[in-house]
Amino acid sequence: MTALLEVEGLVKHFVAARSVFGRPTAYVKAVDGVSFTVEAGKTLALVGESGCGKSTVSRLVLRLIEPDAGIVRFEGRDLGTLGANRLRAFRREAQIIFQDPYASLNPRMTVSQILTEPLALHDLVPAARRRERVEELLRLVGLEPRFARRYPHEFSGGQRQRIAIARALAVEPKLIICDEPVSALDVSIRSQILNLLHDLQNRLGLAYIFVSHDLAVVKHIADRVAVMNLGGIVEIGDAEALFAEPRHPYSRALLSAIPVPKPEAKRSRIVLEGEMPSALNPPSGCRFHTRCPYVIARCRTEIPLLLADGRRHATACHRIAELPAPGAIVPADGGFSPVLEQLVAAFSDGTEAAGRAGVDMSDTRPPAVRS
Template structure:
């Protein structure tokens, strides 16, 4: 049984209303999205800005209510939870937001921020709360003395560590990472990614990782779901997707990755036309207006997400007819060697350049 299972999620936001206050136009942010997350797994949601990634992440936490569909957590229907059941669910699922400064209360110290969920869920008596806060700070590579400081006294990387510690305070099983490293420098980004991976190994966490950065996704995700205009067009294991993407949209995303090697063989797949509006999405396949392989069938019939025997799912009428992806996706994977070196340099270890960086045994004060 999957830890989390979403089925046919739909969310339409009113864009305009008539004189009587009734909606007359809707932004189709999420339109029939289905996926699952296994225990201890990282599922990445990728796609262009506005494709519905963040909306999906909030729907599965019930931060916003879906218009249709089902969400099951450990086999239980999340949408049927009452207030008490939903509060108990909050212990099991947390979220890390993109902007660590905006998501932290500037009027509260770090100790107060981390102590609030402990008090709310009665996880530690008052006499044990301070020790628990210090343990959380050490867990994310920060010194216990930082508990007396305010968020504005930290760098972006340190604030994101505090946000991670707050998510870990209630001992969750699932954490949704909504663009957690997009606002950070590359070197700090690799540290946070390695921290998340180490915490997953230690604590058995599951992640839904929302990102538009495919280099980051390749480094951290077990499976990838590619979204386009409110729907999933391809799902596969990370290595399989990057080695042989099947959907034209996935190929276009991968071909757009900057290649640091001048001699790397790869052909850019440049999409023509304008990005369709979620207010008036195209009929049939929503990607057909920019797809170089579109035929008449694509314009009138919505393709189904069909899974093969290897678990690779694609929503495209012409999957079997498309040319091999080897000429479209760069042969070296399209990832910068500099990023790979940074990831290695800042990997979790007790020795070398990473010592005192993000190692759990050596708290960091350098960010």
């Protein structure tokens, strides 16, 4: 199967300080040799702590910032060589949704203007039919077409995120980069947006790069997961396999740190000591060695390579063969009692019967903005 997107050896160093003559004296190694592929219609999740470079990768893939080295190929074409016109054409194929729906929509444009702009820019729909297309897009994301004339401030956070998704869908892309799309939202709204992303993927065959620090969300939506630490991928594999048996000590620590909604859950907890080192001055050798419980002398000097096994599960760790089995890091069952499972099912059935696609439209303005 040919991949939709191939990324090879991506590098981005930001200049952090300059001498009086303007010569760079310090670099932040935000992304340092990242490679992965995304298949059409599938979801790759990039996870890691703040500052690990996951958002920088997402912007490099779209060439919103220029890489220092490395190749990004979309359907076999090298994006680095595209001129301005070809690059704009590429932007039809790949779109992005940002974390904060309060900042990513222009407050002076109506929803209709926000959604018409990409249609006009890429000359996709004749002017006469654009209104119709806007209504279609709103319906697609579970909003009522009559909202087209409203401004972003009239919507709640979840609804704004739906508008941002509609804007991304306007150009009929093949790939959408979702940069923490639900982390600014309340839990009940978050599940609506996750369900919407899931449905859209099934209906439109979209591929997602899903950037998130929330591993439970990632487990829910991803087909493949890449765990990043300080600018590099330490482990990449199929979501099921990686969550069932994380191999890299960092992946294990991340997974074991997630609080699970089950008070009596028995699981092994790996609490990392210390803080994430600065990307300005990353540790030598394996970049995780300062916090790793299994560190040996070799880890401090030699950078481990990301080596794959036969099942496309790759890990960058010198001690991979010697590490103990991961134990019960993720609780095996669903975490809920049978009664609760039934109640949740009944709750979902009830609300789905009330209106599958979207939110209640009777009162769209959040109380906070009605003054």
